[in-house]
Amino acid sequence: MVLGRQVNQYWFRNILIVLFFVSLIFCGFLFPNALKNFFETAGRPVWSTGNFASSAFGNVYNFFSLQKNLVARNKILEDQVNTLNLKVIDYDTVQKENQDLKNLLGRKDMSDRILSKVLSRPPQSPYDTLVIDIGSDYDINPGDKVYISDNIIVGIITNVTPHTSLVELFSGSSKKTESVLERTGASYEISGRGGANFSVDVPKDADILWGDVFTYPELTDSVLGSVYYIDTNSQSSFKTIFIRTPGNIFQSEWVFVEK
Amino acid sequence: MKIWQRTLLFLAVYVCVLVLPWWLTAVILVGLSIYVPFYVEVVFFGFLFDTLYNATNGHKGLIVATIFILIISFVRTRVRT
Numbered sequence: 001m002v003l004g005r006q007v008n009q010y011w012f013r014n015i016l017i018v019l020f021f022v023s024l025i026f027c028g029f030l031f032p033n034a035l036k037n038f039f040e041t042a043g044r045p046v047w048s049t050g051n052f053a054s055s056a057f058g059n060v061y062n063f064f065s066l067q068k069n070l071v072a073r074n075k076i077l078e079d080q081v082n083t084l085n086l087k088v089i090d091y092d093t094v095q096k097e098n099q100d101l102k103n104l105l106g107r108k109d110m111s112d113r114i115l116s117k118v119l120s121r122p123p124q125s126p127y128d129t130l131v132i133d134i135g136s137d138y139d140i141n142p143g144d145k146v147y148i149s150d151n152i153i154v155g156i157i158t159n160v161t162p163h164t165s166l167v168e169l170f171s172g173s174s175k176k177t178e179s180v181l182e183r184t185g186a187s188y189e190i191s192g193r194g195g196a197n198f199s200v201d202v203p204k205d206a207d208i209l210w211g212d213v214f215t216y217p218e219l220t221d222s223v224l225g226s227v228y229y230i231d232t233n234s235q236s237s238f239k240t241i242f243i244r245t246p247g248n249i250f251q252s253e254w255v256f257v258e259k
Numbered sequence: 260m261k262i263w264q265r266t267l268l269f270l271a272v273y274v275c276v277l278v279l280p281w282w283l284t285a286v287i288l289v290g291l292s293i294y295v296p297f298y299v300e301v302v303f304f305g306f307l308f309d310t311l312y313n314a315t316n317g318h319k320g321l322i323v324a325t326i327f328i329l330i331i332s333f334v335r336t337r338v339r340t
Binding site for chain 1: 274277278279280281282285297299302303306307308309310311312313314315316318320321325328329332333336
């Protein structure tokens with residue numbers, strides 16, 4: 001008798017779970033934007049507080065570092081800053097020259113970029129997506145491109161609510177992106193592997209080297225990533241190229257949205 | 260477990276979904292599903308993950324959570340009979 005009651009209760013609970021599942025599927029199907037809008041609006045203060053807390057307490061570790069280590073590190077960083085300053089000057093010159101040439105050829109860059117704060121990023125998100133703090137209030141639309149610096153493109157906007165947007169990173173698992181190898185001009189379809197990584201299988205004799213840069217095909221070439229490892233197997237006629245986005249997407253607090 | 264305890268737990272896990280790494284939240288949800296009787300909220304949190312973070316309108320989180328809670332429910336019945 002008791003066993004029968006327990007079995008009944010088990011089936012009753014399972015039916016409830018399945019009903020709950022089906023009702024959520026229906027809700028997601030009927031009101032996808034309303035639910036996303038509601039949850040993201042409710043989550044926005046929590047995300048903002050979490051980001052503030054992590055930036056406020058993130059430097060506690062440095063406070064306890066040894067002075068000797070800090071001095072050595074400071075010296076290395078100063079050297080790097082000096083080298084990078086020289087490269088920035090070169091970069092600005094080349095960029096200006098590039099813009100002048102485009103103007104001469106009648107191809108003006110009409111893009112308009114908006115700075116946006118990242119509210120949530122992996123590892124909070126299991127899907128390689130970012131939530132940013134601007135939405136339709138800034139006239140953001142699905143398909144707008146997202147950059148972490150002037151030339152490094154990381155993803156596109158896929159969902160927009162009034163005050164937030166969801167960015168799908170190109171490195172999302174199984175997402176395929178057309179790209180161009182900057183050095184040779186050859187086109188490849190690179191596959192996302194998650195965590196700002198990509199890979200592509202190419203014939204063994206394909207001309208790809210460590211450090212080669214893959215760009216997003218558009219008027220102004222934007223960097224998708226650079227080659228950091230090439231896996232060659234003697235038994236296979238293909239080699240696997242591993243590509244990584246430069247910079248750390250998962251620590252950037254700001255991104256640029258290009259309309 | 261009383262209703263107010265369950266509500267507080269719900270809010271705490273909601274904050275975890277927003278702030279903690281997803282794998283840590285998943286571990287917490289697995290623990291709660293085993294510890295708390297009939298923790299159907301896990302289905303909602305699977306749905307929340309999909310709604311907040313999934314760009315392709317898929318229901319991966321919701322499906323995984325539902326299958327998991329059904330397995331837990333089955334195992335609980337077997338263990339206690």
